[in-house]
Amino acid sequence: MPRLAVDFGTSNSAVAYMDGGAVRRVLLEHGEDTLPTAVFFPVGGAMQIGRAAGQALIDGVEGRYMRALKSVLGTPLFHESRLMGGRRQTLADVVTAFLKRLRDMAQDQSGLSFDAVLSGRPVRFHHDPVRDQQAEDDLRACYVAAGFTTVDFLFEPEAAALSSVGNSGDLGLIVDIGGGTSDFTVFRRGANGVEVIASHGIRLGGTDFDRALSLTTAMPELGKGTELRREMGEGRLPVPQAIYTDLATWSAIPFLYTRETERMVEDLVKFAVERPKLERLQRVIRDHLGHDVAFAVEAGKIAVNGDGPAQIDLSVVERDLSLRLTKGGLNAALAEFTDPLKMTIYETLQAAQVSPMQIGSVVLVGGSSLMRLVQDTAQEVCPTAQLSRSEAFTGVVDGLALAAG
Template sequence: MSSNIPAPASSSAHLASFCAIDFGTSNSAIAIPRKDSSDAHPGMALVELEPGHLTMPTAVFYFAEGRHDADGPPRAFGRAAVAAYIEGSDGRLMRSMKSILGSGLIDQTTDVGGGRGVKYADILAGYLKRLRNKALAAGAAAPLNKVVLGRPVFFVDGEPARDAAAQQSLEAAAHAAGFEEVHFQFEPIAAAFDFEHQCDSEQIVLVADIGGGTSDFSVVRVGPQRMSRLDRRDDILANHGVHIAGTDFDRHVELASVLREFGYGSYGPERPGAPAREVPSGVYFDLATWHLINTVYSPGRVAELRNMRSFYGNLQHHKRLMTVVEDHLGHELAARAEGAKIAVSGGGDTVIDLSVVETGLQIELTEAVAVAALDADIGRIVQAGRETVAMAGLRPDQINALYFTGGSTGLRLLAERIAADYPQAIHVRGDRFASVATGLGLHAARLFAR
C-alpha cells in the first residue's frame, strides 16, 4: 500500500537521499520519493510501515530476554510492540515517547527489564532508525541521509529554552539514526500544504492539528499559485498551540472513571475526633501517565503502597490497586481508558471491562462523564485556536476554511467546539493520521529537490 503525494513544480536531483518523518506522540509515518520520480517530477509516497498500514504506533517493546544485534537490544516496534505487551511477554512497553522531549527524562536511563538500562534518547533514536530502515526496504536508495522532521508549534508551553532543547534532542536522535542533514517544519504548516492541493483558489485556512501530545493551530494562506514556492514564510500568518491533546484526554478519562474503582478520590476510615482523609493520589496520576506507569512497579514503591492499606476506607479499592501494581496491569488499564474514550467520542455510552483485575468488574462510561472530564482541556484548546486567529490580525469571519487533522479530531465535541467559532468557514477533514506526513513530504521535495 502507498499513498501518492502530488509532485511539486520544482525540480532537481538527489531524490533518493531524502525523506520526511511525522514522528507523532501516538502514531508515526514516513514519506519518500516515489519510484517513478524524476528530476522534473519529484513526487513522494508514504511508506507502508506495517502490512496494510501507512502509519505505525509510536511504540517500542523491549524484551527482557534475548541478545543484542547490530541494531541494539531485542525489541518490537509499532503494533508488534503493543501485541507483545498484550500477550504478556516479559519486558517493557514504551509509548508516548515524544512527550519525553523537553523534559529532564531525555538524558536519563530507564530500566527495560532483564537487567538492562536504556537511555530515553536512545529509545527515540532507535525508533527513528526503524522508520529509516523501513523506508530503505521500501525502495528509498541509500544513503537516505536527509530528512524533514515535523515538530509541534510548542514542545513545551511558555518555556522557550526547554522548547529549544526539545528540538535539539530530537535532532540529535535523528543524527544518531543515520540522518546527516535535518530540517524541521511545524506540523500544522505541513497539514496546510496537504490541504493546499484541494484548493482551486487562494484561501485563508485555520489548521487544527490535534494529536496525541499537542494541539497546534496555524493560519496559512494557501492556493494553487503558491504551491511551487519554497519560501512560504509570508504565507504563515500565525501559529500557536498548547501541550494538551489525546494523551491528556486519556488520562482524565481514566482518572474520572477507571481509577475511581481503585481508590482515586476516595476517603479513608473515619477516626474519633478527625475527619476522614482523602487517599493519597500520586500513584493514580502515575498510573494514568504512560511514561510513568513503570515507576509504580519498583519494589520500594510496591512495598510503600502495600503498607498504605490502613489509608483506605474501602479495602476492596486497595486490593484492586495492589493487583494492578503487582501484576503490572497499569498499561492495560490505560489502554482500556483510551478505548473507552474512543468509544464515546462520537456520542453515546460504553462499558469498560476490568475483569483482567477482578472477575466481573466492569464500569459504565457515559458521554456526560467523559465531557465533564475533558471540558477544561477542550476549553483551552478552543481558546488556543481563537488566539491564533487574533495573532494573525484576523477576525473569525475572515477564515475561509477549517482543516482538521490529527487523531484527536475524531472527538466529536472537540471538533464542534472549535468549528462553532468560525461559522462561515468550510470544514475539511484530512487524513487524521497521514495529513501531516503528506505535507512534510511535499515540503521535503521542495527543499531537497533543487
C-alpha cells in the same frame, strides 16, 4: 540528495518520500502506513515496536512497554539511565533505536539511502522557550544518532496545510490535535501553492484527554478519592493522589513498577477504609496492568465518540468490572480543555490578523481532532467555516514529503 519525511508523533508515526513527483508513504507494519509510537522490551529479547509492541503487552509477555516517548523530550527524564532490555540505557537511546528502524524500513522499501530528514515538530513542545528548544535539540540528536547527517524541522500544522486541498484564495485553519500537543495554522491557498500566515500551539493533546477521563472514571475504582484510617489516633486521611495521576499518564506508567511503589501500596491497603478498591490498585501495580487500564480507557473514549454509550472494560483488573461511559460523561471529564483550545484558536487568528468569519475552511488533522469536543470548539469559533477532515493520521507526513521534495 533525497530527504526522508518523518512524522514522529506522540501516539503514531509515519514516514514518506517523494517518488516521481508523488508522495510515497512507507509501509511500516502489516501493510499500514502508520505505526504506533510504542516500544516493548521483552526479557531476554530484542526491542519490538509498533503494533507488535502492543500485542506483546496484551499477550502477557514479560517485559517493559513504553508509549508517548515524544512527551518526554526536553525533560531531564529523557537522559536518565535505566535498566531496559537487559542493559542500562536512556529514553534518548530508545527514541534513537525507534527512528533508526523507521530509516531502515524506508531504505529497504525505496532502495534509496536517506542521509537527510525533514521532521515534523509541534509549534510548541513546551510553553517554556528554553525547554522547547531543548526538546528540539534532543530530537535532532536522536536523528543524528540514528544515521541522518542533515536534520531539518517544519511545524506539523504547516506541513498539514501543504497537503490540504481547496479553492484558490480561501483562508483556511489547520486544527492539528495530536497525542501530546494541539497546533493551529492559518493559511491561504494561492495559485503558487500554500501561504502560511500564522501558527500557534499548546502542550495539550490526546494523552491529556486520556488522563482526565481515566482520573474521573477508572481511578476511583482503584481507590482514588477514598480515605485511610490513621495508624494512631482518630480521624481519617485522604488516599495520596500522585500515584493515580502517574497511573493515568501514558509516559509515567512504566516507572511505577518498583518495589518502592509496591510497598507504598501495601501500606495503603493496610489502612484503607474501602479496602477492595485499594486491593485493585495493588493488583494493577503488582501485575503491571497499568497500560491495560490505559488502553481500556482509550478504547472507551474512542467508542463513546461514535454513536452511543460505551464501556470501559476493566475485567483485566477484576472479573466483570466494567464502567458505562456516556457522551455526557465524556464531555464532563474533558470540559477543562474547551477554554484552552478555544483561546489558542483565537490567539492564532489574532496573530494572523484575520477574523473568525474570514476563515472559509477548518481542516482537522491528527487522531484526537476526531473528538467531538474538538470539532464543536472549532465550529463555535469559526461558525461560517466548512469543516473538513484531512487524512487524520497522514496529513502531516504527506505535507512533510512535499516540503522535503
